Structures are given as C-alpha cells and as structure tokens.
Amino acid sequence: MNSLKANSLKFSSLAACCMFSVSLQAQRAPNVVIVFLDDMGYGDLTVTGATGFKTPNLDRLGVEGMRFTNFYVAQAVSSASRAGLLTGCYPNRIGFSGALGPNARTGIADSEETIAEVLKKKGYATAAFGKWHLGHHPQFLPPNHGFDEYYGIPYSNDMWPYHPQNPTAYPPLPMIEGVRIVNPEVTAADQEQMTTQFTERAVQFIERNRNNPFFLYLAHPMPHVPLFVSDKFKGKSEYGLYGDVMMEIDWSVGELMNALERNGIEKNTLIIFTSDNGAWINYGNHAGSSGGLREAKGTVFEGGVRVPCIMRWHGKIPAGTICNRLASTIDLLPTIANICDAPLPSLKIDGVDITSLLIGDEKANPREHFLYYYNRNSLKAVRNDRFKLVLPHLGRSYAGFLPGNNGRPGQVNENHQENFALYDLIRDPGERYDVQSVYPEVIAELMKIIEAARSDLGDDLTGHTGTGRRAGGTLAE
Numbered sequence: 250m251n252s253l254k255a256n257s258l259k260f261s262s263l264a265a266c267c268m269f270s271v272s273l274q275a276q277r278a279p280n281v282v283i284v285f286l287d288d289m290g291y292g293d294l295t296v297t298g299a300t301g302f303k304t305p306n307l308d309r310l311g312v313e314g315m316r317f318t319n320f321y322v323a324q325a326v327s328s329a330s331r332a333g334l335l336t337g338c339y340p341n342r343i344g345f346s347g348a349l350g351p352n353a354r355t356g357i358a359d360s361e362e363t364i365a366e367v368l369k370k371k372g373y374a375t376a377a378f379g380k381w382h383l384g385h386h387p388q389f390l391p392p393n394h395g396f397d398e399y400y401g402i403p404y405s406n407d408m409w410p411y412h413p414q415n416p417t418a419y420p421p422l423p424m425i426e427g428v429r430i431v432n433p434e435v436t437a438a439d440q441e442q443m444t445t446q447f448t449e450r451a452v453q454f455i456e457r458n459r460n461n462p463f464f465l466y467l468a469h470p471m472p473h474v475p476l477f478v479s480d481k482f483k484g485k486s487e488y489g490l491y492g493d494v495m496m497e498i499d500w501s502v503g504e505l506m507n508a509l510e511r512n513g514i515e516k517n518t519l520i521i522f523t524s525d526n527g528a529w530i531n532y533g534n535h536a537g538s539s540g541g542l543r544e545a546k547g548t549v550f551e552g553g554v555r556v557p558c559i560m561r562w563h564g565k566i567p568a569g570t571i572c573n574r575l576a577s578t579i580d581l582l583p584t585i586a587n588i589c590d591a592p593l594p595s596l597k598i599d600g601v602d603i604t605s606l607l608i609g610d611e612k613a614n615p616r617e618h619f620l621y622y623y624n625r626n627s628l629k630a631v632r633n634d635r636f637k638l639v640l641p642h643l644g645r646s647y648a649g650f651l652p653g654n655n656g657r658p659g660q661v662n663e664n665h666q667e668n669f670a671l672y673d674l675i676r677d678p679g680e681r682y683d684v685q686s687v688y689p690e691v692i693a694e695l696m697k698i699i700e701a702a703r704s705d706l707g708d709d710l711t712g713h714t715g716t717g718r719r720a721g722g723t724l725a726e
Contacts, residue, residue, distance in 0.1 A: 252657035261652035264591040278371060278462040278589050279562070280518040281364075281508075282583070285334065285466070286501060287327065287380060287405070287473035290528025292540025293495060296559055301488030302496050306503035307559060310522060315562025315570045315607065319674075320621055321577040325526040325546055325553035327405060328382045331468070332577070334525075335363040335383070337396075337582030337600035341706055343625045344721025349382060351408055351420050358722035362594035364582050365395030365464055371591045374458045377401065378447040386724050387428040396466070400426045400450050406440060406470040408478075409540070413475070413657055423509065439664015442496075443470055450554050452508045462589070471496055475530050475656055491535055502555055516563040519588065521581065523558040531659040533652030543601040543680040547645045549621035549629040560607060567609040570594055574601050575616045575634055597717065611685070620706070628708040629667075633699050634673065636688065638695040639670045639680075642710060671695075 292298045295308050296316065305402030323333020327348040329340035336343060336357075343361050357363075366373040376398035377391040384390070385403030392399055402424060407413075409422035413416070424432035424439070432439065451467045471477070471494045478493040486492025494587035502522060509515035528537035530545040530552075539545050546553050558567055558576070565588075579600040586593050587602045605613035614634065623644065630639045646665035653659040669684040671692055685692055702708070707715025 265528040280463050281585055282465045282520045284522045285468040286524040287470055288529045289524035290537030290539050291542050292538030297540050302486035302492030304499040307500045310561050311559045313568050315566045315572050317558040317572045319575050320558035321554050322526050323579050330525040331382050334578040336361050337579050337598035339599045343621050343719050346625045356389025356722045363395045367586050367591045368464045371397050374461050374463040376454045377448045377466040379468045390428045392427050441479050444497050445479050450505050451712040455508045474535050478537050521560050525557040527553045531652050531661050532645055533654045533692050535656050566607050572606050574606055580600050620702050626707050626709045631695050635675050636691050637672045638673050642667050
C-alpha cells in the first residue's frame, strides 16, 4: 500500500509538472515578425494577379494564414507610412509627412513610443533591418527608439548620386549599424546584395533569440526604384528585373519561415507581411501593379493606399482565410500590444485592436472608418466599410501619361483637380462611378466623421488647425 501510495504521489507530481510545463509553453509571449516592403503594389503577388513571376512562399503564408483585402497604409508615402505603422498613429498627428531626405533635420520624437518600445517593457529582444526613413541623425535612429539592433539604410535607396532625375541633389547613401556609419558610400554592387544581407541578419537574429520573445522588423528597400537583385535571381522571371526582385523578396520570406520552423518556434510567431504604399507606376516596367485599383503611390485613391497584407499565426489565425474588413497598419501596434500583454503608449494613438479579426470573428468590425490624409495635413477622403467620400483637392495623377521604362520615370500631374465624389467600394473598387446623388444620407454620415477629424487632427484644405496634433522630433543642437 505504501509503495502504491508513493507511486501514486510520484505520478501525480509528474502529471502536475507536465501540466505546469504545458501551461508555461501556452503562456509564453508570442514572437512578432513584420516584413515591410517599399512600393509593392496591390497586384504584385500571385494571389492578387501577378504574372511573369511567382511568389510561392507568400502563397504558402496566405494558405497557412489570413489575407486582408481592405488593408490600408497610414499615408501613401514612405516616411509617413512607416511612422504610422511603428507608432499606431496617423502620421500627421505626430508631425510626419512626405519622405524625409538627407538634408532633413527632423525625425521621430522621443515622446512617441514605437512597437519596439512597447514590447521592450515585456522583455522582448528587438531588431530592425533594412530601410528606416524616420530620421537619419543618431537621435532618430532605431537604437534610440526601442530597437536593440539595427543594420540598414536611413532613407530610400534612390536618395543617392545616381538618382535618375536629380543626380546632384543627393550625397552618397550610407549603410548604418546601430547609430554608426559602417559604409559611407553604398554602391550598385552593394544594393544588389541588400535583400540577401538584410535577410541573413534577420535569420541570425531569430537563431540567437529562439528561446526568448522577440520582435523583428524587416523593412526591405525593394521593390522601390532603382531596382537591384542578387545573382541568385537575376534574369529568373519572365517579367524582367521587377519580377526578379519580387522573387528574391519571396525567397527572403521563405528564409524567415524556414528559420522559425528549424528552431521550433513557428507556432508561436505572428508574421505580418505588407507594403508601405502602392506601386510607383510611372516607372513602367520597373514598377509593380495597382491590381486594377485607381491611381498609385502618392495619392489618396485605392491604388496608393490599399496594400496587400498577409498574417500567419499557427493555431490562432484560422488557416486559409480572407478578411474583407477594414484594417490598417496603424492598427498593428494596439493589436500586438494586446496579444503580447504589453501596455499601450501613454499618448493618444489612432489604431484599433483588430485581434478579433485575426481569430476569425466574422461579426467583428473594430475599424469603422479610415481617414485619407496626405501632404502636410490635408484631409482628402474618408471611408467606412463600404463607401468612400473624396473631398475636392489638388493631387497627383498618373492618368493620361505614358509610363517610363528601364529605370526612367514617366510624367505625372502633381496638381490634378479632384472633385467632390462618393464611391461604392464594394461595387466599384476602381473608383470610377460617382454615386453621391444616390446616397445623400451616406454623405451626411461621412461628413460628421470629417468634421470630427478636422477638430482633432486639423485640415490644411479648410484651415482647421486641430487640437490633437503633436510636434515631430527636431535635431538637437
């Protein structure tokens, strides 16, 4: 009896230990990987209609995860878009607009909290590799905004002395590690290796942190022009250099997936893949596809602001699902904070938690509307789950111009007059048919949202200052 009792106690203790171990594993904070491309268009994946090249790893990511069809960037331009993603704010709230250049003396403010800073409070290891573009002076670089590691270029890869339109406007393009320049003059040969190098750094980071929760932000400079690709993929696609570049990016995502699986952490890692804005279509065969959406990068039409997005998290996100609900890059911070049990920033943000969408709640609709700001602080449009109201404004248009070829851009009209119009994005995602006369009640509801936004964030088009905006960072003397 004593022996049986001892064995019973031993078994009970072992069972309790195993249950505790399982509980610990279940409670372990998830890893987060964000892959952020530059100028990838809505139609640039196999699943969104790309031809002449294939993206099998991204196809697999979608099969194993969720693809979003109404996913928006904060603004359709590089710096502003990245500011929105990393802080959960409309960029005009935090003093961001446009694309910062080498002469800029501004950047992300110390008072703003990035996803990395939010997760550092929970003990996460953090790294950023690739393009930063939130200020190139040391105080603005990733190590001073929550990232343990950084290796990359401080702004766009065309901001160098070989720019096709303004070759004398830019100094040499540097490569930075931490806050130190490690290569003062990036060459064409260096650019050919960037996708590979940033991927290798990302894989090494995963390997080193396989036993700790981590946040990895891999911001590829491609497929922004000028296009460069390594010998591994040069000449491999039927679509030319752009297709080669997309194939290498797909390879990069595959390398990350392989690293997660090799280290047994793929089931505890949320992967998010998206782009900073739509295609830069006036570059012709060196540009991507807007996938039938209107206009492209630098506009508030769908081809500029709506981007592909795929998320995978085994066991949490239902595999092979499509989400047609409205969501944005500014929603990533509050969503990640929720699933990682991390505190939100102390200052107001604009993102909403979309965890309910990730877990497949078909009744959930966390983001009820989206504001289309552009330029310094111009509110040009707003949409709800179905309708989009475009306000009168001057803006970029690619319509009526032949695209460029082989790295040279075609013309655009930067002062095209857009008129007041209402579009039904369910029936007319190409924004071709103005239905304002049919839905006056919809216009009235959207105008209420616009007036609230003007009061909070302001609107240069109507002279509203707004009470909720904060100053961006300025270079300390």
